[in-house]
Amino acid sequence: MAGSSASIERIDVYGYELTYAHGDYVMSSGRVVNRLESTIVRVTTADGTTGFGEVCPLGATYLPAHAAGARAALRELAPALLGADVTNLADAHRRMDAALRGHEYARSPLDVACWDAFGRIAGLPVAALLGGVLQPALPLYVAIPLGTPDEMAAFARRERAAGMRRFQLKLGAAPADDAARVRAVLDATGPGDEITGDANGAWRRQDAIAFANLVKDVPRFRLEQPCPTLEECLAVRHRTNLPMVLDEVITDLPTLVRAAGEEAMDQVNLKVSRVGGLGPARAMRDAAVALGIRLMIEDSWGGDVVSAAVAHLAAGTPADALFAVSFMNDWTNEHVAGYAPRSRDGLGPVPDGPGLGIEVDVDALGEPLFSVAA
Numbered sequence: 286m287a288g289s290s291a292s293i294e295r296i297d298v299y300g301y302e303l304t305y306a307h308g309d310y311v312m313s314s315g316r317v318v319n320r321l322e323s324t325i326v327r328v329t330t331a332d333g334t335t336g337f338g339e340v341c342p343l344g345a346t347y348l349p350a351h352a353a354g355a356r357a358a359l360r361e362l363a364p365a366l367l368g369a370d371v372t373n374l375a376d377a378h379r380r381m382d383a384a385l386r387g388h389e390y391a392r393s394p395l396d397v398a399c400w401d402a403f404g405r406i407a408g409l410p411v412a413a414l415l416g417g418v419l420q421p422a423l424p425l426y427v428a429i430p431l432g433t434p435d436e437m438a439a440f441a442r443r444e445r446a447a448g449m450r451r452f453q454l455k456l457g458a459a460p461a462d463d464a465a466r467v468r469a470v471l472d473a474t475g476p477g478d479e480i481t482g483d484a485n486g487a488w489r490r491q492d493a494i495a496f497a498n499l500v501k502d503v504p505r506f507r508l509e510q511p512c513p514t515l516e517e518c519l520a521v522r523h524r525t526n527l528p529m530v531l532d533e534v535i536t537d538l539p540t541l542v543r544a545a546g547e548e549a550m551d552q553v554n555l556k557v558s559r560v561g562g563l564g565p566a567r568a569m570r571d572a573a574v575a576l577g578i579r580l581m582i583e584d585s586w587g588g589d590v591v592s593a594a595v596a597h598l599a600a601g602t603p604a605d606a607l608f609a610v611s612f613m614n615d616w617t618n619e620h621v622a623g624y625a626p627r628s629r630d631g632l633g634p635v636p637d638g639p640g641l642g643i644e645v646d647v648d649a650l651g652e653p654l655f656s657v658a659a
């Protein structure tokens with residue numbers, strides 16, 4: 286309902302750089318990242334309420350998404366949201382549908398900013414608006430960059446000393462070398478710890494099958510996104526007893542349902558920006574829980590705003606259905622909301638204030654890249 290006190294009068298889009306806290310973030314196929322351009326969106330309503338969202342693609346070759354693309358798409362999307370009521374997310378999404386097809390990652394920060402403002406108006410945390418809180422402190426995982434077995438084991442030991450109990454190893458190189466990496470990290474962890482091996486889609490089927498055979502007796506271990514397509518991952522799935530996690534290929538609710546119908550996975554890695562924001566991600570979260578599929582909940586990359594959004598979504602997941610969450614503001618050096626939410630001892634707290642429950646220091650972001658106003 287345009288014209289209400291909750292209608293959007295202004296949208297500002299800001300850019301800032303995020304640097305990785307542990308040197309180089311190395312993934313399969315030679316993908317190396319140590320700094321990324323992040324984009325923050327602020328919506329302001331007629332009554333002066335503000336809401337924030339953030340999108341930070343993991344470079345240009347991780348998903349079909351990149352930082353400049355997010356900003357270009359936001360120039361198309363933002364004007365369509367002027368006059369939209371932040372308490373009417375269905376209408377906000379209808380407006381974005383009418384302005385630009387696809388580009389879910391660029392829609393995500395607008396969706397999240399609306400939820401943040403909605404929560405501030407309602408006086409409720411976003412988690413409450415998304416269905417409630419089952420876990421006020423979330424188990425975290427940390428990704429370990431692809432390196433030598435010794436380097437990866439040392440990384441795991443450091444993080445374990447800080448309270449971390451869930452680890453994701455970046456793999457996707459030669460199968461025998463990857464198996465050595467897994468065994469090194471297994472030795473560095475404890476009996477209650479859980480490990481995921483994430484090839485980020487880099488293996489050919491035969492590499493993934495060879496790798497799975499080499500680690501078939503490794504306890505506490507699961508395979509994540511071994512190959513680039515759902516079909517290839519299914520072929521691997523049929524030849525291994527390791528639990529299977531799918532990530533990059535699960536782009537929307539219909540794909541999740543189809544993959545579940547084909548018994549393609551035991552766990553899904555749900556990233557807020559990949560699927561277009563908290564609204565679509567909530568539907569996928571709830572479907573996965575109903576289908577008996579466990580969840581990792583996170584985003585491609587990001588800082589304080591992304592970490593808060595992830596926390597609010599993950600809070601409504603039953604404990605036995607949630608493998609782990611990432612607080613990406615632990616992986617990066619820059620903090621736009623005073624390093625909130627702040628993890629402790631391997632757990633991520635769900636902010637309990639209204640909206641996202643964090644306060645973005647907008648002055649520290651400098652001048653907006655662009656703004657649109659009614």
Ligand code: MG
Nearest residue numbers: 483509532554
């Ligand atoms: Mg992954």
